[in-house]
Amino acid sequence: NGGLGRLAACFIDSLAAHRLPGHGCTIRYQYGLFEQKIVGGNQVELPDNWLRDGFAWEYRKPDKSVDVKFYGNAYMREVDGKLELVHEDPTIVMAVPYDLPIVGYHDATVNTLRMWNAEVNRDFSDYGTLTQEQIHQRRQYRDFVESITRYLYPDDSTFEGRRMRLIQEYFFVSAGVQSIVRHYKKTGMNIYDFGRKIGIHINDTHPALCVAELMRVLVDEEQLTWEDAWAITRDTIAYTNHTIMPEALETWNVDMFRPLLPRIYMIIDEINRRHLEEVRRRYPGNEEKVRALSIIEDGVVHMARLSVVGGHSVNGVAKIHTEILKSTTLHDFYEYTPRKFNNKTNGITHRRWLMGANPELTALIDESLGSRAWHRFPEQMDGLHPFVEDAHFRKRLMEIKRLRREGLARYIEGHNGVRLDPDSMFDIQVKRIHSYKRQLMNILHIMYRYQRARQDKNYLTQPVTYFFGGKAAPGYYIAKETIRLINAVADRINKDRSVNDMMKVIFIENFGVSIGELVYPAADVSEQISTASKEASGTGNMKFMMNGAITLGTLDGANVEIREAVGDEHCVIFGLRAEEVMAYYETGTYSAWDEYNTNEKVRTVLNQLIDGTYGDFRSLYDYLLQANDEFFILKDFNAYDAARSEVMKRFHDKKGWARTAAMNVAYSGRFSSDRTIDEYARDIWDIKPLIIS
The missing domain is CATH 3.40.50.2000 (Glycogen Phosphorylase B;)
Incomplete structure (x- = not known):
């Protein structure tokens, strides 16, 4: 939904139009963000039921379902001289794929958008002869499962909303990664060639757990060594950063993350431990640099940092954005692995x-x-x-x-x-x-x-x-x-x-x-x-x-x-130019009150917010002046x-x-997503068009 979702839709259109083998993975939400109504000048949010009228083009594939595990107790134990994972009492959710064909423009290419639906585990579908307590537990379980794919973007201003976002993110990541590995194995190709044959692209930080989940599948299920699994994972994963806004650079408190995803936390913790060993060898005695490059810092897991460390490519989506990533937002990571960083300016599908x-x-x-x-x-x-x-x-x-x-x-x-x-x-x-x-x-x-x-x-x-x-x-x-x-x-x-x-x-x-x-x-x-x-x-x-x-x-x-x-x-x-804005942030020398006191145009319109001209907008007046005009509206x-x-x-x-x-x-053709996708295919994914007769 919004810019990120619309961009993804443009990208999968361009992939199919240019005969490139590329597919999408997402959640089959029941409700979108909301339907906006304006009542008395105010925004009112109404439910937006995306599935109300059904969807003729989707195809349910229950035989492709996978199990996703939450909660429980995960630990390693030694068996016959080898460490093996034990995951006790997990809550298991069945992820059922609904496939949507993405058809190339006047072409035989048909890629797939796979949408995952959360459903109760097969073993929980029959209540049978259960006690009232057991029936209550199963109803709670059913409510939990059905809530996972109910709403797009749960409200992240509450603990419950943030936890549900994390649940959603791991749900579709785990389902997608398991599905990809399973399909790959059916081809008969060697698992050690996975990173040369498959690319998994993290579109912003929402799917960042792909790094840890692919490691889990390779180590726990495919029995690869950590070193081999890590080499494959880094060859497979690529990451696009879509924003420098702090609220979109996702972080998760360890206290919430670890109980919810115990095995995934163990893996991220080990990734970070090994990563910081390399950092300390590179920067001996520089603990400030270690903190800046740590995936887990002060009880918080940083998704953007995990994405950078766990992949082979990091790109911004416009030239200036990529330069800001390199100079500011991800500067320490750019210094550490500069060859990972590149730019891919976004585009739109001109066909729509x-x-x-x-x-x-x-x-x-x-x-x-x-x-x-x-x-x-x-x-x-x-x-x-x-x-x-x-x-x-x-x-x-x-x-x-x-x-x-x-x-x-x-x-x-x-x-x-x-x-x-x-x-x-x-x-x-x-x-x-x-x-x-x-x-x-x-x-x-x-x-x-x-x-x-x-x-x-x-x-x-x-x-x-x-x-x-x-x-x-x-x-x-x-x-x-x-x-x-x-x-x-x-x-x-x-x-x-x-x-x-x-x-x-x-x-x-x-x-x-x-x-x-x-x-x-x-x-x-x-x-x-x-x-x-x-x-x-x-x-x-x-x-x-x-x-x-x-x-x-x-x-x-x-x-x-x-x-x-x-x-x-x-x-x-x-x-203001970007460097001027960042200089103001760094020096703290900007004063909204100075603009108000010295600029008659500014003073006139701001006074209208509180003098009743349009009603009472003291909130906006205070936001601009008392909160010092964070985005330089008055300055510009x-x-x-x-x-x-x-x-x-x-x-x-x-x-x-x-x-x-x-x-x-005349000059807009270069801003088609076809150009963007061709650059991703050439520089990051190493894929070429496949002509299907």
């Missing part, structure tokens, strides 16, 4: 986000290139470069853009009850609501523009419609308050007849993929305004670009590479204002704007 979402633009590209080869090989979109200067192409592109704005306007009128001007500039920010993504800066600036428009009727020179969309985590108070503010401002502006012919604000309820297919083709301006250094890559920026929107953004994530592709003439960049406010003015200036130049839109489309 251009061809599926924008058939009119697809037809124009087909006609212009005189070929559909770009459907499979998006780098051929480079052939559009000459058409950037073609007046007929630009005219057609602008006609398509207006057509798509009309389509989005119809959707908004039907769902929000607000009539939009399809000739207005559609300025759009759609993504998860989070402080570092700075939707708050966006709406504060709209408040500033609204006040200026009320004071000066000539201030607004071009009608603009501002769109927001995205969900806030149920327990993320500031994000939910930001949604409430957006809707309060929207309600005020959209009802104000003195300005609502020149500006409107829309919050798109329950934003997701299907609505995204309406939104991205309609956008004129792509808001990519995260605090520099915080967004690993972003993929919404690529979806907008591919459909001809101009990027208004900071030098963060893939924005940097979009700018490199199209040039400053065809994007608008503003704000003036630069953002200037950048938006520059965008408006360019929009008035219709010929230049059409050229910019064409330029963004």
